[in-house]
Amino acid sequence: MALLQISEPGQSPDPHQRRIAVGIDLGTTHSLVAAVRNGVAECLPDAQGRVLLPSVVRYLENGGRQIGYDAVAAQAQDARNTIASAKRFMGRGLKDVAEAGKLPYDFVVAADSDEGGMVSLATVDGNKSPVEVSAEILATLRYRAEDTFNDDLYGAVITVPAYFDDAQRQATKDAARLAGINLLRLINEPTAAAIAYGLDNASEGVYAVYDLGGGTFDISILRLTQGVFEVISTGGDSALGGDDYDAALADWVLHQLGLRATTAADKSAVRMAARACKEALTATDLAAFSALLSSAEARFDVKRSDFEAITADLTARSMAAVRRALRDAHLARDEVQGVVMVGGSTRMPQVQRAVEEFFGKPPLTNLNPDEVVALGAAIQANQLAGNNTSGDLLLLDVIPLSLGIETMGGLVERIVARNETIPTAKAQDFTTYKDGQTALAIHVVQGERDLVQDCRSLARFELRGIPPMAAGAARIRVTFTVDADGLLSVSAKEQGSGVEARIDVKPSYGLSDDQIARMLQDGFATAAQDMKARAVVEARVDADRMLIATQSALDADGDVLSPKERAAIDALMVALRHQRDADDAAVIEAATDALAKGTEGFAAQRMNRGIQQALAGKNVASL
Amino acid sequence: MNLQSDDFELFGLARRFAQERSAIDARWKELQREAHPDKFAAQGAAAQRVAMQWSVRINEAYQRLKDPMRRAAYLCELHAAPINAEDNTAMPTAFLMQQMEWREALEDARAESELDTLDDAVAQARSAALAQCEQLIDQQQDYAGAARQVRALMFIARFADDIERRREQLGQ
Numbered sequence: 001m002a003l004l005q006i007s008e009p010g011q012s013p014d015p016h017q018r019r020i021a022v023g024i025d026l027g028t029t030h031s032l033v034a035a036v037r038n039g040v041a042e043c044l045p046d047a048q049g050r051v052l053l054p055s056v057v058r059y060l061e062n063g064g065r066q067i068g069y070d071a072v073a074a075q076a077q078d079a080r081n082t083i084a085s086a087k088r089f090m091g092r093g094l095k096d097v098a099e100a101g102k103l104p105y106d107f108v109v110a111a112d113s114d115e116g117g118m119v120s121l122a123t124v125d126g127n128k129s130p131v132e133v134s135a136e137i138l139a140t141l142r143y144r145a146e147d148t149f150n151d152d153l154y155g156a157v158i159t160v161p162a163y164f165d166d167a168q169r170q171a172t173k174d175a176a177r178l179a180g181i182n183l184l185r186l187i188n189e190p191t192a193a194a195i196a197y198g199l200d201n202a203s204e205g206v207y208a209v210y211d212l213g214g215g216t217f218d219i220s221i222l223r224l225t226q227g228v229f230e231v232i233s234t235g236g237d238s239a240l241g242g243d244d245y246d247a248a249l250a251d252w253v254l255h256q257l258g259l260r261a262t263t264a265a266d267k268s269a270v271r272m273a274a275r276a277c278k279e280a281l282t283a284t285d286l287a288a289f290s291a292l293l294s295s296a297e298a299r300f301d302v303k304r305s306d307f308e309a310i311t312a313d314l315t316a317r318s319m320a321a322v323r324r325a326l327r328d329a330h331l332a333r334d335e336v337q338g339v340v341m342v343g344g345s346t347r348m349p350q351v352q353r354a355v356e357e358f359f360g361k362p363p364l365t366n367l368n369p370d371e372v373v374a375l376g377a378a379i380q381a382n383q384l385a386g387n388n389t390s391g392d393l394l395l396l397d398v399i400p401l402s403l404g405i406e407t408m409g410g411l412v413e414r415i416v417a418r419n420e421t422i423p424t425a426k427a428q429d430f431t432t433y434k435d436g437q438t439a440l441a442i443h444v445v446q447g448e449r450d451l452v453q454d455c456r457s458l459a460r461f462e463l464r465g466i467p468p469m470a471a472g473a474a475r476i477r478v479t480f481t482v483d484a485d486g487l488l489s490v491s492a493k494e495q496g497s498g499v500e501a502r503i504d505v506k507p508s509y510g511l512s513d514d515q516i517a518r519m520l521q522d523g524f525a526t527a528a529q530d531m532k533a534r535a536v537v538e539a540r541v542d543a544d545r546m547l548i549a550t551q552s553a554l555d556a557d558g559d560v561l562s563p564k565e566r567a568a569i570d571a572l573m574v575a576l577r578h579q580r581d582a583d584d585a586a587v588i589e590a591a592t593d594a595l596a597k598g599t600e601g602f603a604a605q606r607m608n609r610g611i612q613q614a615l616a617g618k619n620v621a622s623l
Numbered sequence: 624m625n626l627q628s629d630d631f632e633l634f635g636l637a638r639r640f641a642q643e644r645s646a647i648d649a650r651w652k653e654l655q656r657e658a659h660p661d662k663f664a665a666q667g668a669a670a671q672r673v674a675m676q677w678s679v680r681i682n683e684a685y686q687r688l689k690d691p692m693r694r695a696a697y698l699c700e701l702h703a704a705p706i707n708a709e710d711n712t713a714m715p716t717a718f719l720m721q722q723m724e725w726r727e728a729l730e731d732a733r734a735e736s737e738l739d740t741l742d743d744a745v746a747q748a749r750s751a752a753l754a755q756c757e758q759l760i761d762q763q764q765d766y767a768g769a770a771r772q773v774r775a776l777m778f779i780a781r782f783a784d785d786i787e788r789r790r791e792q793l794g795q
Contacts, residue, residue: 019665184664228652327787386665394656420686423660425679483675484660549667600669607663607673608625614657615633616624 019154021184021385022145023192023377026134026158026172028087028215028241029344031055032371033141033156034378035148036387041196041375044148052370053144055214057136058082059123067140079104079268081123085243086133088215090175091167091509094119096239102247104264118171118509131171131511132519135178142181152538155182157381159373161216162188163236163400165446166458166488167509173487174511178519184384186485189213190220191231191397192376193342197367198224199379199393205337206232208325210355210363211373212318213343215241219322221329221336227392233328233419234400235321242278242345245311250274252310253289253300266293273298281307282347308350315354322358328419339363344370396421399482403458406443410452415480418448425481429495432476436468440476440501444488457508463492463501476501535585543580543592547573550599557606565602572598626676630684630697640695640760640769642688651685692776695756695769704766706773718775721748725782729789738790745783752776 022035022044030052034043043051050069058071059081066074075082083105089097094109097119106122120127138158146153158181160172169186176183190209197203203224211218218236222229250270254260261270273291280287281304291298326333339355341363346352355363367375383391398419404412405428415426430440440463447455466474475495482488492501506512511519550573558566572595579591624632631638634650656662658677663670687693696706714722725741732738752772759769 185661225652228656230652324791327790380661384661384664392656394652394659395661396652396655396659421682423675423679424682481675481679484678596667596669603667603669604673607670611658611674611677612624615654 018387019385020145020149020151021154021378021381021387022141022156023374023379023381024138024141024156024158025189025192025374025377026087026138026160026175027055027373028085028213028243029055030214030370031137031141032374033145034371034374035145036378036382041378041382043371043374044144046144047147053137053140054084055087055134055137056082056084057086057133059125059128061124063125065125065136067136075272076265076269079264080106081125082268083121083123083128083130083133085215086130086137088239088243089119089121089130090134091118091165091169091171092130093117093509099247102261102267104267118167118511129511129515129519131175132178134172134175135519138175138179138181142179152534153181154385155184155381157185157187157192157377157384158183159189159192159377160186160486161211161213161236161238162190162218162220162231162234162397163216163238164486165238165401165456166403166486167456167507168238169486170507170510173485174516177516184381186487187377187380187395188218188220188231188234188397188400188486189216189373190218190234190342191222191229191395192374192380193340193367193372194220194222194224194229195376195379195393195395196372197340197364197376198229200367203338206331206335208322208336208339208359209342210318210322210339210346211236211342212345212351213241214345215239215243217241217318217321219318219325221325221331228394228396230396231398231421232331233325234398235325235328236400237317237321240314240317241343242275244314245278245345245348246271246274248311248314249278249289249302249307252306253277253298253302256300257298259293259296259298261293263294266291269293270298277302278307278348282349304349311350315350318351319354319358322355333359340367340372341365342369342372397484397486398422399424399486401446401456402448403480403482403488404445404447404455406445406452412445412447412450412452412455416482422482422486423484425479427477427479430476430478431472432466432469432474433471435471437471437474438466438468439464440466440492442478442490444480444490458488459508459510460506461490462504462506464504465499465502466494467497467499469496532585536583536588539585539588539592540580543576543588546592546595547576547580550595553599553602553606557602557609560605560609561602569595569599569602626680629701630688633681633684634688636688638698638701640691640698640757642694644689647685647688651681651689654681691753691756692773692780695753695760695776696773698760699766699770699773702764702766704770706770706777708774708777711774714775714778718778722778722782729782729785732789733793735790735793738786738793741786742783745779745786749776749779749783752779 022033025032032043032051034041045051053068054072056071058066058074071082094107100107108120108122108127120129142153158172158176160169173183190211193209207222207224209220216238217240220234221232223232261267269291273289277287277289285304287302289300289302336359339359346369352363382388383393399416399422402414402418403416404414407413416424442461444458445452445455446458449455466476476492477495478492480490490503576591576595579587582588658674658681660671660674660678663674687697699706728741752775755772756769759765
């Protein structure tokens with residue numbers, strides 16, 4: 001739908017058509033779905049009344065899957081095919097996966113990529129990308145929401161760690177697409193937590209969100225003012241979480257006992273024993289570690305003080321990131337009004353103590369640290385879906401890691417600095433170095449270091465179609481845009497001729513469009529028949545929405561169009577009305593797309609007019 | 624007002640160096656409230672694109688306006704006195720001498736307290752150069768002179784970054 005619908009302030013476009021919009025916290029260990037019902041955000045339970053869905057997927061020989069608690073139950077007996085913590089592999093290559101040998105999985109690497117590409121996991125049902133695993137979890141939560149409301153899902157806000165780089169964000173977006181979810185926005189987990197917390201407590205001022213989850217750690221410093229959530233700085237470690245505490249404990253216990261975990265089942269068993277022991281130590285000073293290995297039984301009584309000692313460097317790593325985030329924000333620790341704790345791992349007493357000692361005040365824990373992220377995402381989703389047009393929530397988030405391009409000698413030239421507010425765009429001029437050169441390659445990296453090899457490779461962009469000229473004569477302006485989801489896109493134009501260069505993107509650790517299309521075709525997570533009928537219904541709804549929107553836009557602002565422009569739009573509307581009753585979703589979509597394309601210029605003019613008026617109104621009002 | 628308006632026009636501010644930071648912050652949020660793509664999330668791709676252009680433009684202007692050094696540089700450029708930092712590396716001898724002294728002190732620094740002392744010196748030099756900018760731009764309309772101060776400020780900013788980096792090395 002290309003047109004701007006303008007409704008009376010405080011009124012939703014159609015009060016009877018409330019859109020089902022949810023927030024999804026796609027976590028390393030657990031995932032949740034939440035929605036705003038009767039004005040209150042709440043987590044949606046499954047049929048058994050459980051809100052947490054373990055982020056575990058088991059692949060079966062016959063192509064079936066078990067997801068959540070059923071998969072967890074099979075973890076020890078079928079470790080290789082039961083994928084847990086897939087989030088840690090999203091947008092990651094094999095060499096990024098720390099201690100892959102200690103995990104019970106068969107990692108496989110695509111042979112055709114320079115960087116090795118994103119890892120996949122070999123299962124009885126074939127190789128699975130972490131994106132596909134995540135999509136299974138997202139689809140399960142989508143069905144939960146649709147069952148709850150007995151209606152189709154309009155869209156979802158999905159949360160990601162603030163410190164996720166572009167490849168990890170893109171992988172999450174791809175997973176949503178595979179799960180058939182209309183992604184309204186990716187938002188950062190600490191920011192989502194701040195929304196839930198800030199709105200609940202009517203807080204104003206500077207807050208820190210310390211978010212230690214199962215596999216990732218984030219710290220965000222935010223300023224809260226009248227519904228505006230402004231992130232001042234963010235930092236973290238996208239490979240630090242409760243899993244690492246489990247692994248450290250398991251290593252230590254095995255070392256004490258002189259045992260080793262070699263088989264997939266053993267590796268899985270010690271992980272689960274370590275987690276149970278860690279959780280017990282939250283409430284007691286002594287807890288038993290107990291795992292049945294193939295060779296022997298591993299039993300050991302662990303003192304809390306021992307656990308704290310062997311994991312002290314992990315907690316210290318998180319506090320180093322906290323210090324850096326404060327430095328980036330140019331704030332002293334006593335200027336922080338409160339510290340919100342998020343993520344199940346913040347239940348560990350040593351973590352709470354470290355945070356309290358650093359900030360000199362006890363952290364705020366009055367919201368459930370497991371649920372707070374999903375609740376915040378639900379509030380944002382509700383507003384983005386247009387259900388709450390009087391809402392004045394505004395998120396101003398930042399890019400967590402600097403973006404740069406490779407220059408001569410493997411050096412990085414910074415294009416966008418970390419902690420800059422998004423959306424943002426930067427233009428850079430390039431030229432050719434050979435006569436008649438028509439293509440140019442740009443390697444984009446993310447990170448804070450000066451050498452390309454120390455940063456993360458994001459993608460290689462190849463610009464083609466540059467008009468042939470003498471060396472150095474072409475002036476190619478390349479624009480790097482980071483959207484509100486924190487995702488990068490690149491466009492290029494030769495300044496002299498105005499020719500747009502075509503851009504081929506080769507993501508270093510992502511899925512290509514072809515791979516995604518194939519996964520979609522594999523009838524991912526949904527029966528094919530179902531999908532077809534559903535697609536036709538959805539296409540008709542979209543077509544009707546488009547027609548109504550176009551008509552009301554013409555009624556309101558038709559005056560900006562020339563008679564010729566008007567006639568072209570009228571013709572497209574007639575064509576769409578004619579096609580909407582077809583039985584083929586593709587035919588309806590094509591007609592809808594044609595109208596959307598044909599009204600793009602009109603929509604842009606209207607939008608510009610609307611925003612200009614709004615901004616000008618602001619100036620007059622405040623002068 | 625349109626996407627080509629200059630930063631001051633967009634933010635409804637007088638075209639001068641002296642500005643209230645709190646007023647810039649407040650205006651930034653007001654403008655983003657009107658133009659942020661999230662406000663148009665339910666209205667399709669074209670609306671999103673236009674909103675993003677505005678939102679990007681507002682953020683760009685905010686980045687320039689809120690940072691006094693960049694604000695001064697922008698005013699110089701608007702008045703045909705570009706900074707051209709790459710081509711204009713010649714600095715007064717006294718300034719270069721002071722830079723060398725600072726660099727030596729930084730290399731010798733072994734304790735946080737020594738870095739703090741350096742930080743204070745840098746902050747003072749920065750304030751002095753910014754006060755000069757205000758005088759040159761707002762009172763004397765001497766944009767070429769202000770551009771020289773901006774180039775000095777760029778040296779100072781780079782040195783401040785180096786202190787930060789050193790602090791990280793010492794602190795961790």
